[in-house]
Amino acid sequence: MSAVGLVLRAGVRKRRVQTIVIGLATLMAVTASVLGGALLVVSSAPFDTAFTQQNGAHLSATFDPALVTPDQLTSSQADGVTATAGPYPTVTVTVTPQIGGAGSLPLNLVGRDTPNATVDQLTLAEGEWADAPGEVVLSASDWFEPLGMKLVLADLPGSPTLTVVGTTRSASQTADGWVSSAQVSALTGSGGPDGYQMLYRLATPDTTTTIDAARTAVSAGLPAKAMVGSQSWLDVKRVAEQETAIYVPFLMAFGILGLVMSVLIVGNVVAAAVGSGTHRIGVLKAVGFTPAQVMRTYLGQVLVPAAVGTAVGMLAGHLLAIPILAETSDAYGSATLTVPLWIDVVVAAGVLGLVAVTAWAASWRAGRLRTIDALAVGRTPQAGRGQTIARLTARLPLSRPITLGLARPFARPVRTLSMIVAVVFGATAVTFAVGLAASLNEVLVARRHNTADVTVAAIPPAVGPDGRPDGPPPKLPADSSAITAAIHAQPGTKYSLASASVTVAGMSGITKLNAFTGDARRGGYRMIEGEWFDAPGEAVAPTGFLTTTGRKIGDSVTLNVGGQHVTLRLVGEVFDITNDGMSIYTDANNLTTPVPVTIIKISLTPGTDTTAYANALEPALQPLGATTNASTAVGGDMIVVLNGLTAILTLMLVTVAGLGVLNTVLLDTRERVRDIGIHKAIGMTPRQTITSVLSSVAVNGLIGGASGVAAGMIMHRAVVPAMGDAAGLRLPQIALDVYAAPTVALLGLGGLVIALAGALPPAAWAARIRTTTALRAE
Template identity: 50%
Template structure:
C-alpha cells in the first residue's frame, strides 16, 4: 500500500464522526434531491407527458350521421396533415338517473369496442371494459359532484328513452383527451338514441403539427374539406383540454422548488462545515505529513479522498433510498396526473450523484489546499485550541450572568469560532425554516380543502322509507326525484336540536355574453348560505340579483367586483351585480353563487334539491341524522353525515412535506453534532482541567448543551420568519398558477405564539444534535483528557 493510501485509510478510520456525518449528510441530501428531482420531472408538463403516453387526440370531431357515412369518415384519416386517426365511433347523449333516483348531468357516450387504438388510448382505472349491451364505462374525470359519483356495479336508468333501459357501470376509465363521458359497445348506441334525435359519429385525429391554435385550425380545415359539406358539427382542440387540465397538477412545482433550494443550501453549508472542520482539526497532522516529505498536492489529494470515500458511500445509499421512496409517491402522482411513470429517470440519478460528489470535492479541495500551502514550520506550530483572546469578551459577559459556571462557559464557546458558528446558525435556520414552512403549508392546504366543505350534514331527495312504484322491478330506482317541499324541510331542520344553521342549494346553468359555455350556477336559500365560502373581496349577496364569483370568472369576463353583467336563463335575461369575490374552486372557479330568488323569474319552479346543515358544537352527528331522518320521512328527503374526501394531490404534498422536513431537520442536527464534536476535541485539554477541578459529568453535559443554546436560539429566530415568508410566497404562487386569489385566512395562518414555538424549534434541533457529544464528553476520563495536547 502506498504512503498516500495509508494516510487516507488512517484518516477515514480515525475521524469516524466526521466520516459518518459526511456519509449521512450526503445520503440524505442525495435522497431528497432524487425525490425532488424525480417529482420535478413528473410535475413538468404532466398533461403533455400523459397526452404522449396515451396518444391523445389533437382534434376531437363530431359529425352528423345524416350528412356523412362511416366510410367517408374513415377516409378522412388521409386528410392533409393527419398522421393517425381513430373512429368513427357512434355517439349519443344520455341523461341517466343514479341509484338514489337522482337525475345526473347529461353526458356524451361513444360506442367503442376497444379502449386502445392509434389515438386516445383510454386507460381503465377501475373495473373492466364493456363487453356487451347494457354495460357502460364512465370517464373518471366526470364533472359530477362527489355525492352523485356512480360506482362500479351501480345500475343507471334512462327514463327518457323508450322502455327505460338500464346500464350497469362495469368500469371507470381515463381519457386524457376527454373525448367522452362514457363508453358503451357500438351496438348499444342505437338503443341510447332518443326518438327523433339525429345520430352522430366521433372521429379522433392526430396531426403532424399541433403546437399552436393556428396549426390545429389548419388540420381541422383539412378534415372538414375531406367530408361532405355540413357534416362536421363540432370540434374540440387538445390545446383547450390542456388549458382546462392545469389545476392541481401545477401545485407541486413551486412547492418542490422551495424544498429543493432549502435542501441544496443546507447540504452545502453542512458538508462545507464538516470538511473544513476535519481539515482544521488535522492541521497539526498536515504539518507532520509535510515534514515527512508529502507535497502540497499530495496533502490536498489525501484529504480530498478522505472526504470522497464516505461521500460516495452516502451517495450510493441516497440514490437507493430516493428510488425506493419515489415509487409509492409516483403511484399517487400518476393517479393525479393520469401518467404512467414507473420510477426515477436515469438522468436524475446521474445528475444528482455527479452534483453531490462535485460539491464534496470542491469543498474538500478548497479547505485542504489552504492548509497544504502553509509552511511546514507554521503548520507544526499551530494548535487546535483557538488562540488567546478569541471570544474572551463573550466569556467575560457570560460570567456576569446569574447562572452556574458550567453553563456560562458553554454559552461563550460559539464566539471563539465565529465563522464556524455562523455556518451552523445558518444550517439550524434552514431546519427551523423548513419546519415552519411545512406546518404553514399543510395548514394552508387544509384550509383550502375545508373551503369545499359547507356543512356537517347533507339532506337530499329520496326518503329512506320511499318504495318504488309497482312494476318498476327489483333494484330499479324510481323516476327522477322532485325537489322536496322547502317549507317542510326547513321546518324539520330548524326544529331539530343541535342545528346551528343551514342552506338549501340547487344547481342550474346560465349563459352570459362573451363565454361560449354554459356557467354552472348554485342558487342558495337558508340562514347561513355563505358558510364555508371565504371572501377575498367585496361582500356576500344579501338580496336577489346579486352574485358572488371567483377570480377565474372575473378574469374570463374581464369584470371586477361592483360591475353588472347580464345572465340568460331559459331565454330570460337577468341583470345582476357582482358584489363579492369568493374563494370557490368548483367548476374551476367559473361557478356563480346567488340567491334562488335571482332566477325565479326565469325558472318559477326552481327550489333547493339539497340542504347542508352546520351543527352546534358538541352535537353528535349520528344521533342528529337519526332524529332528522325521522322528521324528514314524510317529506321525501334523507339526511346523512357529510363526508369530505381528501384530494390525492393534497395527500402527495402532505407526505412530501413531512418527509422532506424530517430530512432537513436531520441534516441540521447532524451539522450541530459535528460542530460540537469539533469543539469538544479542540478543547479536550481544557475539559480535562475542568474535570480535575471538580466538574461532574452532569455539569459537563450542561456545559456542552449550553454551547449550542446561542446558535440554536439565533438560528431559530432567523429561520422562523424565513419559513413564514417562504410559506406566503409558495402558497401565493400556488394560487397564481391556478388562477385564484387566495383569502387572507389561507395565507396568514400563523399566530404569534406559534412563531415563538417555531423559533424555539431551532434550539430543539441544536440540543438534539449536541446530546451524543455531550455524553461522550461526560464519559471522558480526566487523565486521558489531560494527556491530550
C-alpha cells in the same frame, strides 16, 4: 491497499460523526432534488404524449342547433385553423347504473360513428366501439370496470337502457361518452340533437390569447350566440397536470435547502477537520505524503460518505415518487411512470460535484501546510483570541460555567458562524413545515364546507337474498320543494344545500350544482375575489371551475340542468376544492324548474343537537321518500401525502442541522480538552461542565432560531401560493396568514432546542472524561 487508501479508510472510520453528517446532508439534498426534478419533468409527459398521438383538439366548441346547421359549420372557415372534425350531434342525458351505481349522473354524449378522426383520434382502452342502437362507449377515466354495465335513462319514455360496450381515452376530454350518430336522436325528447360539436386544430395554440382569437374566428359569420360553449386544450392540460405539479414548488424549496446545507456543512466539516488535524497532517507529510496525496486523503474522506448518501438519496427519492407517479400513470392508462435516468445522472453529478468542489477548496489548505509548521502548531487555537469578550462576560451576574460558555463562540468566529447557519436551516425547515401544515389545514377546512351536520337522501331499497339492493339506486323526487319546506320548518335549521350533477354547455365532465335555501354566508365560505351571490340569476364558483371553463367574474355560464338550460352570471370566486373545484353555487330561487337533486345537506344553528334534530325531522321526511343520515368529514389524499413528505424532509433537515451542531461542538470540545481538565482540577463538577458546553451554543441557537423563523416565513409566503397556482387554486388570505405571535415565539425557541440537542452529546463526553486523561491531552 495504497498508503492514501489506508489513511482515507482510517479517517472515515475514526471521524464517525462527520461521516454521518456528510452522508445525511447529501442524502437530504439528493432525495428532495430527485423527487422535485422527476415530478417537474414527468408531470406533463403523459398528457403531451397522449395529446400528440391522438391529434387532440386545441379547441372544442358546441353550437345551438336552432341557430346553425351542420352545413354552416362545415363551410365556415377561420384563419389559424389547420384541421377540423365534426359537426357531431350532442345530447345530455341523465343515467342511473342498473346495479351497483351511486345515484343518477348526467352524461354529455357525442354521436360519432367511428373513433377515427382527423382531430381527436380516440384510443379504445377496452371493448369495442358503439355502432348499434342501445350501445355506449364511456371515458375510461370516469368509471371503474364498466364493461357490460346497464345505464338506465329513467327520464325518457319507457326508461330505455344503454349498454357499455367499451371504454376509450380522449386526451382532449371532448365528451363523457360516445354513441352512434343515429342513437343521438333517440335520446332526445325533440328528436333532434341538443347541439353540434366542432373540434379544431390550430396553428398557434400555445397561449390563451391565441385560443381566444380562434374562438372568435370560428364563430365569425355565424348567428350571434350560436356558440353555447367551448373548451380550450390549455384548460384540460392544466387540470391533468395539477395533481403532480402541486408537489414541485415545495419539493424544490426543500431541495435547495438541502443542497445549500450539504455544501455548507461539507465545507465546515472539512475545514474543521483540517484545523483540528494540523498535527496529523504534519505527520503524514513527514512520512512522505505529497501535497496532492494529502488533498486526496481529505477529499476522499468527504466523497465516500457523500457517495453513500447520494445512493441512498436516489433510492429514497424513487420510493417517495412512486405513489404520485402511479396516480398520473393511471389517468392515461400508460405504463407506470419512472424517474427518468437523466434526472438521476444530473442530480448525482451536480450534488457530488458541488461537494467535491467545496471539499477541494478546504483540503487545498491542508496540502499547502508546511511540514514543520503543521508539527509545531498542533491543535491549540491561537492564544488570546476571544479574551476581551471573556473578560466582559465574566462581569455578568451569572455563574462562572455559564460565562465561560458564553465567551467561547468568540474564540472560533468562523466555526460559530457555521453553527449558526446550520441552526438557521433547521429552524427554517421547521417554520416552513408548521406554516405549510397550517395552510393545508385551512384547505382541509374548505373541503369540509360541503359536509354538513345532517344530510338528507332517498330511502335506500331493501337488500335482496343475494345481499344486493333489491332495485335500482334510489333518488329523491324530481321536485324536492316539499322536502326543503319540511327541513326549514324544523327549528335549528340555518340553511340547506341541495346538490345536483349537471354539465356545462360545450364541455365534458360533471359539475356539481349547489343550490342554497337560507343564508349560506354564515356557513364560513371564504371569498377570494368578488362577492357572494345576492341578486336573482347570480352565482359564485371556485377557482377550478373558472380555470377549467375559461370563465371570469362577470361572465355568464350555461348549465344543462335536468334537460333545461339555466344561465347564471358569476359574481364571485369562492375558495372550495371539493369535486376538483368543478362546482357552482347559487340560490335555489334561481332554478325555476324542479331539479333532480341527489342529496340535501343541512347546516344547523350553533348549539343545536344534531341527533335530536335528525330524529325530529325523520317523521316529516319518511312520507316524502327521504331519510336523514349522519354526516362524515372528508379528508384529502393529496394533503395526507404532502404532510407526510413535509414531515419526512423536515425531520431530515433538522437531523442534519443537529448533527452539524454536534460535529462543531465535538471538534471544539476535543480541541480544548486540556482546558476542561484544568477546570476540573480546580473544582468544576460534571454538571457545571455540561452547563458550560451548553451555554456556548445557547446564543448561537437563539440567533439561528430567530433568523430561521424569518427565513421560513418568507419561504412559506413564496412557496404556498406557488403550490396553489400549480393546483389551479387561488388561496384566501387566511390560508397565508398562519403565523400567530405565540407560534412565532415558540418557533424561535426551536433554534435553541436544535443547538442544545446537538451540543448535549459532546457536553456529556466532556463531563465524563477523567481529569488526568484531559490534562495529558495536547
